[in-house]
Amino acid sequence: MINVVYVIAAALFIFGLKMLGSPDSAKRGNLLSSVGMLIAVLATLFDQQILSYTWIVVCVIIGSGIGAYAARTVQMTGMPEMVALFNGSGGIASLLVGWAALYHADISAFVAFTVLLSIVIGGVTFTGSLIAWGKLSEKMPSKAIVFNSQRLVNGALIAAILILGIMFCNNPSVSSPVLILIILLSLAFGIMAVIPIGGADMPVVISLLNSYSGLAACAAGFAIDNNILIVAGALVGSAGIILTNIMCKAMNRSLGHVLFSGFSAVKQSTKVIEGEVKPISVDDAYLILEAAGNVMFVPGYGMAVAQAQHAVRELGELLEKNGCEVSYAIHPVAGRMPGHMNVLLAEANVSYDQLIEMDDANPRMDMVDVAIVIGANDVVNPAANEDDTSPIYGMPVIEVPRARTVFVLKRSMAAGFSGVDNPLFFGENTRMIFGDAKATITGLVAEFKG
Amino acid sequence: MDAIYLLFILMLSIFLGFEIISKVPATLHTPLMSGANAISGITLVGAVTSAGAELGGTATFLGALAVIFATVNVVGGYMVTDRMLGMFRKKPAGAAK
Numbered sequence: 001m002i003n004v005v006y007v008i009a010a011a012l013f014i015f016g017l018k019m020l021g022s023p024d025s026a027k028r029g030n031l032l033s034s035v036g037m038l039i040a041v042l043a044t045l046f047d048q049q050i051l052s053y054t055w056i057v058v059c060v061i062i063g064s065g066i067g068a069y070a071a072r073t074v075q076m077t078g079m080p081e082m083v084a085l086f087n088g089s090g091g092i093a094s095l096l097v098g099w100a101a102l103y104h105a106d107i108s109a110f111v112a113f114t115v116l117l118s119i120v121i122g123g124v125t126f127t128g129s130l131i132a133w134g135k136l137s138e139k140m141p142s143k144a145i146v147f148n149s150q151r152l153v154n155g156a157l158i159a160a161i162l163i164l165g166i167m168f169c170n171n172p173s174v175s176s177p178v179l180i181l182i183i184l185l186s187l188a189f190g191i192m193a194v195i196p197i198g199g200a201d202m203p204v205v206i207s208l209l210n211s212y213s214g215l216a217a218c219a220a221g222f223a224i225d226n227n228i229l230i231v232a233g234a235l236v237g238s239a240g241i242i243l244t245n246i247m248c249k250a251m252n253r254s255l256g257h258v259l260f261s262g263f264s265a266v267k268q269s270t271k272v273i274e275g276e277v278k279p280i281s282v283d284d285a286y287l288i289l290e291a292a293g294n295v296m297f298v299p300g301y302g303m304a305v306a307q308a309q310h311a312v313r314e315l316g317e318l319l320e321k322n323g324c325e326v327s328y329a330i331h332p333v334a335g336r337m338p339g340h341m342n343v344l345l346a347e348a349n350v351s352y353d354q355l356i357e358m359d360d361a362n363p364r365m366d367m368v369d370v371a372i373v374i375g376a377n378d379v380v381n382p383a384a385n386e387d388d389t390s391p392i393y394g395m396p397v398i399e400v401p402r403a404r405t406v407f408v409l410k411r412s413m414a415a416g417f418s419g420v421d422n423p424l425f426f427g428e429n430t431r432m433i434f435g436d437a438k439a440t441i442t443g444l445v446a447e448f449k450g
Numbered sequence: 451m452d453a454i455y456l457l458f459i460l461m462l463s464i465f466l467g468f469e470i471i472s473k474v475p476a477t478l479h480t481p482l483m484s485g486a487n488a489i490s491g492i493t494l495v496g497a498v499t500s501a502g503a504e505l506g507g508t509a510t511f512l513g514a515l516a517v518i519f520a521t522v523n524v525v526g527g528y529m530v531t532d533r534m535l536g537m538f539r540k541k542p543a544g545a546a547k
Binding site for chain 2: 013014016017018020021022023026027029030031033034037040041044045047049050051052053055056058059060062063064066067068070071072074076079082083086087089090092093094096097099100101103104110174206207210213214216217218220221222223224225226227228229230231232233234235236237238239240241242243246330332337338339340342343346347349351352353355357
């Protein structure tokens with residue numbers, strides 16, 4: 001009986017995810033998937049295996065309270081941190097479920113192995129997500145943390161988990177000290193795996209941890225012999241893997257390179273950039289914009305930091321009123337998680353059909369009068385196309401130099417998160433507008449109004 | 451036999467997941483991620499089983515803790531996804547002003 005309900009729940013998850021594929025149906029899709037979750041949980045509650053409800057009710061109320069509060073109060077700019085924390089709590093929950101499964105009578109070697117998997121993946125997801133959260137919220141340095149024997153330490157950790165794992169599978173027992181050791185090592189490995197990854201690579205890490213949280217649930221499903229956990233966990237696992245893959249492609253790097261690049265020194269470009277920086281005032285920028293017939297905004301993480309998205313939308317509307325065509329070109333890895341910029345601009349009421357992907361933006365570039373780069377750096381760096389000694393050579397970028405004029409809104413001349421110089425700033429048709437992005441945009445808006 | 455049957459489910463679900471999700475446009479990647487994240491809170495079902503099955507003090511405690519974390523994941527994940535998706539509009543509501 002309960003399995004029938006699980007089948008329905010699984011179908012709802014699948015439909016829900018499918019509907020998340022289009023902005024029109026996405027909200028209903030999410031609702032559908034939450035209904036699936038609700039009936040799966042309710043069916044489990046009414047299953048005869050449950051003997052005591054007190055703890056469950058108390059814990060569900062506590063958990064819902066925390067989740068609902070967090071979901072309501074989080075700022076859209078803080079979304080990557082939030083998702084990291086949710087990933088982490090999913091991970092630790094799977095670890096605990098796997099652990100508790102050991103209290104069932106007679107554990108076969110297969111069950112022991114799946115318990116082991118859910119504990120290791122869950123543990124890595126938990127601490128890995130916490131570190132990702134720390135880096136994203138700047139509670140700890142977002143730079144890659146690298147030390148000399150890092151590779152050795154990580155290798156030793158993996159070897160230890162493997163050996164202890166084999167010992168545990170041969171003799172599975174809850175009271176085994178091996179179990180506690182495995183849990184601790186998994187937690188340690190989660191920390192070690194994420195600290196060498198730098199801030200700009202966070203979209204990859206978040207996607208990967210998302211995938212892990214699904215895989216952990218999947219492993220827990222094997223441990224307790226529950227098929228809905230396996231189906232749902234596998235769906236999430238593959239979603240995360242796809243996103244990870246997209247992010248890696250957008251940076252022209254392999255997953256291995258992202259995860260382990262902190263271990264090897266970043267090679268520096270040998271090319272000397274020629275040309276000079278040409279600053280421009282807000283007044284002059286206004287005159288150029290007023291005459292423009294086609295403007296493309298290229299936002300990056302800096303727009304999120306400056307909270308400039310609302311001002312940007314206002315400027316976009318004024319430009320449209322002025323008879324100008326406005327679009328927003330979004331690089332897949334702009335920001336700190338996949339689709340981060342899209343959510344910020346959606347929050348600011350930008351219509352989603354104005355948000356275009358890199359592959360659509362580049363062919364249009366020759367028709368663009370002004371490309372406005374807001375707080376983006378590496379994703380518009382022409383060195384990725386031209387300079388084969390550059391560390392980011394080969395990464396697909398938004399080719400703003402082909403626009404008639406490029407405005408770069410920037411706080412100072414500092415390099416991007418990858419620490420790579422950007423020849424764009426020295427380009428013939430580039431004009432730099434220094435200062436806080438929000439203040440600059442607000443200034444432009446004021447010029448248009450007055 | 452049971453393990454083989456579960457592995458079958460696993461394999462089919464992975465293929466299905468790849469099929470569905472590779473069609474999601476970049477604009478919706480953040481909601482997709484948080485929505486998928488909420489689904490990974492399905493481990494709540496397992497947590498509920500552990501917490502309520504009276505397997506002894508420690509197991510109940512572990513299960514109860516798992517219930518808390520999993521509900522944070524489920525409730526928070528769905529609500530935040532819903533909030534985000536509510537912001538995706540075709541005609542900007544502010545444009546009329």
